[in-house]
Amino acid sequence: MKSMIDACHRFFDLPEEEKKEFQTKNLLDPIRCGTSANVAIEKVRLWRDFLKVIAHPEFNSLYKPAGYSEVSLEFSKRTREVATEILKGISESLGLEADYIAKAMNWDRGLQILAANYYPACPQPDKAIGIPPHTDHGLVTLLIQNEMGGLEVKHKDQWVLVNAAPGAFIVNIGDQMQILTNDKYKSIWHRAVVNNKATRISIAVPHGPSLDTPALPIPELLEREGQAPKYIGMTYEKFMELQASPAAYVKPCLDHLRI
Numbered sequence: 484m485k486s487m488i489d490a491c492h493r494f495f496d497l498p499e500e501e502k503k504e505f506q507t508k509n510l511l512d513p514i515r516c517g518t519s520a521n522v523a524i525e526k527v528r529l530w531r532d533f534l535k536v537i538a539h540p541e542f543n544s545l546y547k548p549a550g551y552s553e554v555s556l557e558f559s560k561r562t563r564e565v566a567t568e569i570l571k572g573i574s575e576s577l578g579l580e581a582d583y584i585a586k587a588m589n590w591d592r593g594l595q596i597l598a599a600n601y602y603p604a605c606p607q608p609d610k611a612i613g614i615p616p617h618t619d620h621g622l623v624t625l626l627i628q629n630e631m632g633g634l635e636v637k638h639k640d641q642w643v644l645v646n647a648a649p650g651a652f653i654v655n656i657g658d659q660m661q662i663l664t665n666d667k668y669k670s671i672w673h674r675a676v677v678n679n680k681a682t683r684i685s686i687a688v689p690h691g692p693s694l695d696t697p698a699l700p701i702p703e704l705l706e707r708e709g710q711a712p713k714y715i716g717m718t719y720e721k722f723m724e725l726q727a728s729p730a731a732y733v734k735p736c737l738d739h740l741r742i
């Protein structure tokens with residue numbers, strides 16, 4: 484984990500000139516870096532640089548800084564193993580076969596993104612935000628950070644700072660899981676605040692279905708609980724596009740799919 488954070492830190496430390504070639508605009512470009520989440524539509528003052536690299540189903544990497552490629556390959560593999568175990572646990576907790584969700588979501592072709600966030604110390608932390616409130620789009624996100632905290636989750640209408648143990652993964656449920664489980668597992672609202680003391684780096688690793696898979700409430704669960712489905716289906720790719728569009732500012736993405 485530490486080597487991965489160090490490698491990302493070295494990337495963000497590269498001169499702006501050297502990062503330019505990775506500043507692309509398209510959501511699903513294999514490698515993408517930039518400032519803020521969506522410069523065109525953000526209204527609040529954001530204090531963040533990001534680097535997003537798609538690591539699965541195809542592994543992509545950067546040729547600089549030195550070492551990034553090797554470290555990120557190892558990190559993405561191991562993180563995916565943990566995510567696979569979490570999916571099994573969630574399937575079993577729902578009374579389903581351990582590989583139910585993986586099979587239904589075409590996990591073998593599932594999307595995994597290494598999303599590094601860089602928040603330099605901010606002179607006026609109360610006037611800026613690292614990442615505004617959102618839920619993650621995928622099934623589960625595994626997140627690590629350097630020694631600086633800043634992730635807050637919404638709990639009973641209050642923002643609560645997550646005090647993660649050093650070296651621990653923080654696991655957040657994403658929107659696709661909420662759809663699959665017809666609201667039994669809820670995606671978590673979270674945001675990142677900034678501080679005026681030191682640079683914070685976090686690496687969020689969202690894991691999702693394959694891009695062409697639409698998540699739908701699991702029929703066996705609906706039948707057992709006697710529930711009607713609460714969501715219509717949408718491919719993961721379309722869902723991600725929706726999340727990146729101005730429509731997501733009008734109402735939360737899940738509400739666009741709610742029946």
Ligand SMILES: O=C(O)CCC(=O)C(=O)O
Pocket residue numbers: 598600613614619626628633634673674675685687
């Ligand atoms: O920096 C953090 O702790 C949050 C990052 C995050 O929510 C994201 O990248 O989706």
Ligand SMILES: [Fe+2]
Pocket residue numbers: 617618619673687
């Ligand atoms: Fe997030």
